Amino acid sequence: MPAATDDSQQTSSGLSSRESMICGGIAGLTSRFFVAPLDVVKIRQQLEIRQLNSSRNRFSSQRQYRGILRSLHTVYKNEGLTSLWRGNIPAEILYLVYGSVQFATYNQILSLLSPFHLPSSAQNFISGALAGATATTATYPLDLLRTRFAAQGSNLDRIYSSLRDACRQIYNDEGIPGFFRGLRPATAQIVPYMGLFFTSYQPLKSTLSSFSDKLDVNTFGSSDAVAGMLAGVISKTGIFPLDVVRKRLQVQGPTRERYVLKDIPVYPTSITGCARAIVKNEGMLGLYSGLWVGLVKSAPASALTMWIFENSVITLRWVEEKYGILEA
Template sequence: MSAGGEHLKDEGTRRQVVLAGGIAGLISRFCIAPLDVAKIRLQLQIHSLSDPASHAHVTGPVYKGTVSTIKTIIREEGITGLWKGNIPAELMYVCYGAIQFTTYRSTTQLLAQLDRFRAPPPVESFISGALAGGVATASTYPLDLLRTRFAAQGSGEHRIYGSLLSSVRDIARHEGGRGFFRGCNAAVGQIVPYMGLFFATYETLRPVFASVSHSDVLPLPAGAGDAAAGMFASVLAKTGVFPLDLVRKRLQVQGPTRVLYVHRNIPEYRGVFRTVALIYKTHGVRGLYRGLTVSLFKAAPASAVTMWTYERALKLLQDYEVGVGIE
């Protein structure tokens, strides 16, 4: 997408953007679900891997690395364990994608109307991306919390929630409406700079990769430039705000079910700053980046798939509506 006012027609109609965003979220989520489950398990693991004494009496699995975590989940919970929480996650990604791209498009168009008072394109992209991420995250947060709790629970007799409906009823009954928004402050605090950096970087790199992919020096498949720009933008942005993502996951599993997940020794955390301080005090800076490797493994392909699918879906919808005469 372009921040330039002269290219607004290429952004598509609101209907096209909503559909393309939803399709991009749906496909992206299914592809990266196993990495997402592995990331959540590693983020919730508090014992030190370098100190065997710290997990000598831990009840539950001890995960060591991305591949090892995936293998352990398959061995102990079956292949379906890698898609735990996929139903609320799919709902979240579809809604998130539709809201995110719609908000981004609308904000970009509003900023373009400032004429001579307009900010530079990277700044416009940062503002539009930050607002889009904040609105989409707050709107879909309960689904994000449910996704985390399903991914964190065990199988068989160790399951906490039997279904999506029962989980909603249980949280509402025992934790109230606020229970669905545990860690929301950390989520919004993370996603605003993340999406701002992501879209600013994406919009800057996209034309560069596009020119390379169309050159004779390094010809690439159609859409490869969008995917590459999305991947690089995601890695940069994710690394910068990762501690808040970890804090969000720790806060999401607080409440009466805290000691019932796969990791039974999750401490009680209260508030974003207190959680950051406690993690730093007990595990240092490395503790704030636990699960970063798998997060980058997940974020890079997820963003590449999302942006490639979005751009392709939007183009197909535009061509289809032009062909059938829809205005």
């Protein structure tokens, strides 16, 4: 990734594919663990059908998962503490592989675009969008498994007893296409998301780094974390309806009525068809179910990811220089 300051150039410029994959994997793996409970709550809120009060055009207050803290408490009270990390194993694998593929692809595409002398914003958008689309497609079955595990109940209400059992059931009942339910909205979502993220991240990082240098308050890459947080919030808000559509489609199929939320309707498989069905039954706000918890999750996740990535590169290069154990 292009750098904004002399200090960050050692971190972000001239990254090898190995450095991108190692540091991207570390960043994704670590950030995922800390935001896992928020992810479970977000998925539950996105799947819950919101009944509109026709007289006020507002959501009914009779909702099982309402508010972030209340939803966290509901999951904990009804299903136990470990349920807040339900689906974490496929999610950790997802974030590990996704982070590695994303950062490696991003830097490769950025290098390929360099000879064309495009504006930096255009290079960042194209590289981020293509990197996101590539990583999303490569890891999508893991994303679907993460959603289904987060949506299922505990004990007798469990649909899948293990990751292996889930793969077996989906393959036997739904075939290979079953692992890719909702891929189209996922791809449609990730292209603008990653494009917006990397396009906004670099200018934000540059501005914050300059501001921090003037005030002498930059501590161990704080501008990376803040820029990542703000870029994540901007990007997430812009594409959130596609995320809701993706989640609703991921739990379609023969197990649709067996999740914790048992009233999940049958939706058209197209993006526009599913979106229209949600708006018809729940209003425009239905497309933003779980937005607040999504933003609360996105901010620290993006900040942690970029902060850990940047400082992982520093650490990796220090190890290479001092011990030479990772030299090619």
